[in-house]
Amino acid sequence: MKFKQLYPILSLLVALSLALAACAPQQAAPTDEAPSAETQEPSSAMTEEPAMTEEPAAMPKTDRHGGWLDEIDVSVVAGDSAISQLQAGAIDLYSYGLASDVYPAIKEAGLQYSQSYGGSYSIMFNPAVFEDASRLNPFSNRKIREAMNWLVDRDYLNQEIYAGGSLAKFFAITTQLVEYTDLIDTVRALESKYAYNPEKAKEAISAEMTAMGAELGADGKWQYNGAPVTLIFLIRPDGDGTRKPMGDYIANQLESIGFTVDRQYKTSSEAAPIWRGSKASEGLWNMYTGGWLPSGLTRDERSQIQQMYLNTSVQAVDPFISNVSDPEFQKLGDDLAQGNFSTPEERRSMMERALELSLQDSLQVFLIEQVQYSPFNDNVAVTYDLASGVEGAYVGPYNLRFKDQEGGVLKVGTTDLFTEPWNTVSGSNWVWDSNIMRSTTMGTGNITGTAGLMGDPYTGLAWPQRIESAELTYRKGLPIKQNLDWLTVEAVDQIDVPEDAWVDWDATEQRFITAAEKFPEGTTANIKSVVTYPADLFETVRWHDGSPVSVGDFVMSMIMGFDPAKPESATYDESLVPGLEAVLASFKGYRIVSTDPLTIEAYNDAYNADAELNILPLWPLSPFGLSGENSWQIFAISNLAEANQELAYTSNKADTLEVEQTSWVGGPSLEILSKYLDQAAGESYIPYEPTLGQYISKEEADLRYSNFKKWFDEHGHFWVGTGPYYLDRVFTTEKSLVLKQNADFVDLADRWAAFSEPKLASVLLDGPGQLKVGEEAVFDASVFFKDEPYSQSDIQGVKYILYDATGAVVQIGDASFMSEGQYQVTLGADVTSKLPTGSARLEVAVVPLPVAVPAFTSLDFVAVP
């Protein structure tokens, strides 16, 4: 009876549980479905149009200055709840990249999304011969490492672990980005050669194991010296959790061909002392699930060969040091890293060969190029960097808006904020903090070690942000090429550095050291850039506190690049010395040619293969490569606090002095900085007066301090920039902040509207399903963008690769241009006669100019006699 009384309650509980369970977001079902022939390219994730599947949000002409939005509210939101919060309207955009396993959930929720690279995973091998001669390390044999490429099915990993949202990766260079796209025929052919083929792997590994003295026992297990060949596999279960299933899969594959695998699940900190910290020949490990950070939209990845395989790698830890590479590979990798080539063509052929040899070396077998997704609501327009996503796009804050309106309040969620103190010498460099900082700057970004350019989010090239004209001169023989026409480029036999160029800093006398003083015999440089700024620069560009930008800001930025690293300086910080030494190794000087209009020459020995990236404009942006801008007065008062040992820019010095690290946005720093602001204002203080006194007047100093004080009183922080948004309020404990539109910004809101969306190409291939060997066959390729033909002037090339049934490359060539968006592949009789009878595949790769991502498609057909 009593139990009967409980029935209704229990029933109610069960019903409630079911209702709650029904509310749960649907789990993305892992797909077992084999991809169709037309879509089985590993490139599927990046070649489909990512976010902008709708009509581009073409905004009408506007007279609005600064950002499109009135206000951006940024707060910390857990990635787990990002999709739910977007659906509930709590946020409009989640700017941090989510791992690709959420890709199906984003699509199911009907959200838009951006794609970017989130790093890569590999299997790293211990290449050493073990000191214990009784133990065999199969991976000391390059051919076994090479064969591992055939043993792993990268597409399976992508489908099963990353829901098909990432990319199969074979090379150290970023998959489907600039280098990859430039070498498209080579890399696709190599990918086909090293595609999953377990029988081939087993055959190659068996032959090598036998040659090394191992025997396959009756139980199907490899034996050496009477004991099973046991591979110690360090598998990381931490991080995003994907390395564990990846490691388990590879361990299963190895066990299937007779190895005994000792799976040791260790976190990063547990595994590092073993794979990094131990001597490789001690034999504490054989394999490790490696992971590498994304390198951004880097156009030049030639140093990756050395870095990822060779014993000369910057990694300089034992697995690399112990690797004995093929001498040809070693030389190629080192030459590429050191720039020992003189033409782009020579570089290209070196890269082609190096990539081929890298798969033969396979100190690491790369597996997955992770793609990340930043979801956002349908009514929001987002510009993102193809490599580093929403938070890595310099142009992002300019174009962020609601599609159907000017203004409005946009709510953004991200993974963290204020992770470290904010200052532009050694403050926070976390991507989520940097993204906010960039919203407050002129949009200039640190692209090649200098500032003043706008990074192209789709190609990695650079555009002038506030430059009237730019000239590049480089020494003849350097492999530099020009891509865009906003600069003039000239090659000369020799570039002499003028005697009055500023090449270093004398912290005692507080003046620049000239080239004549440092190099009495004279010196030369590899490149020279001359940048002329707009004539109205100092009238139109203002700091957020209302003060006009001045030459003093530019010169102060230069000084701060040197002074804190000089022992004689009042703000000396020894942790900054190595960085300055590295810069001075190639830096050859700055020269202010004119202040009206501002014209600055820069000389350097370091150079980039793209002419645009060799322009070295100055801007009052962080001299240490961080993302914020810095007025001269913020450095002035921060330096006073630093000199009095009350604050320190770097955490190293702050720890040594046991003081707070300088933060311009919060914490105990603010009170100290406020005190020195009052002091500086009272004295009309001009920092580094022997030098800056020539550029800053007492009146300017008074105005600066007065405006700065008003700003601090109103906003409660010292973060001012010149960008399209200003930092209105900061809530460090609540982890949120408010950005507001800078209506005084010099440019209109549509300044970078041309970058609203990536012009990703799509390609269709049509042709016969059957051809006769020895007879000509013609295939048609259509290249388009949003149903419109892709302009021929925007296409670098359309290539084709013909594979036989085994995946071997039969022919590589260029498709012929027929009309806008139409190309033709003609396989001559001599080509088709090379095809064995049976199935074959034709692949077409399109290399567009406006974006660094290629487009692929392929068609299977049958070759009959």
Next chain:
Amino acid sequence: MAVVTRTPSEGVVLKKSTSSSTFTRVSRYVVVRLLTLFATVVIGVYLTIMIANMGGYVDQIMRNEVADRITQSIAANPAMQQLDPNARKKLIQDRIAAEEQRLGLDVPIAIRNFRYLSNALTLRLGRAINMTSDSGSKQVRLIILERLPATLLLMGISQLFLFFSSVFLALNLSRRYGNFWDKLVVALSPTSAVPAWFYGIFLILIFAAVLKVLPFGGMVDSPPPSNSFDYALNLLKHLTLPALSLVLSSFFLSIYNYRTFFLIYSSEDYVEMAKAKGLASRDVERRYILRPTLPNIITNFAFLIITLWTGATITETVFLWPGLGRTLYHAIGLYDIPIIVGSTIIYAYLLAITVFMLDFVYALVDPRVKVGGR
């Protein structure tokens, strides 16, 4: 009861003697107790330090992490890529050496351990190794203080509500043993096997994602309201779900525990006697049930108060609540020993003081207990 007869003069001497012996007894007890507790705190904190740095193994981990971090940052810097390999190697080594020095890895572990210990015991909490406070400070004191109000608010409201409501309801249930509500509580008590964060996820799903009436997490809206009243209301709105999840996860079990506890005392002979005498049930509860259970209730309450300090790590994480639990969790992940030790020493001192004070409180509320008595 034995009756002792004595002369007045004997009585005076005896009183003095009794007073003196009480003082001696209590003094001796206080000294011994304090020394014992202090020794316990020292051992506890030292063990925490040893565990936090895994007997020195953390040094090895940190050295590798430092080397990896600096190498990757230089490898990823385009400006460094054309540097001469030897110059680059030297740059990496210099930076690694500077960072190891900053982290104190150049000082032997034993010396560092005793330094941590002595600083902790004297409450010089020092500076964190890696973590900063939300406002950017590295002082452990500020890192803890910054998070303390949020933790006290969440834990205080939820745990105090839980405590008082449990005692009140349990007392009521113990009077109505076997009725519908009593059975309901007994039936629902296994729901406390589910952790608070799990309830948190469900509550978020219902009230934030589906009904959209309460926020997903955080302490206040973004941006926070500017006037204090609105801020307080907003705070309350954000507090509702995490506090509710903490309460729900323990509610029925807590009532069940107290109800069982009260039931045991309710069935004592002297309670039956009181009832038989016809005393009002309120008087029976107060004098015959609550009074003897008071030491246990006070003990529970005192420990509850100091437990507030520890926060609720996973619940705070689920709700992005900026509390001490998350701070400590991050500190453990980053091997930030000063924060771990700082948090531990304060808890250890609070615990020691509470234990010490409770001995006296027991003597005050329960005449059967004598401080230092055997």
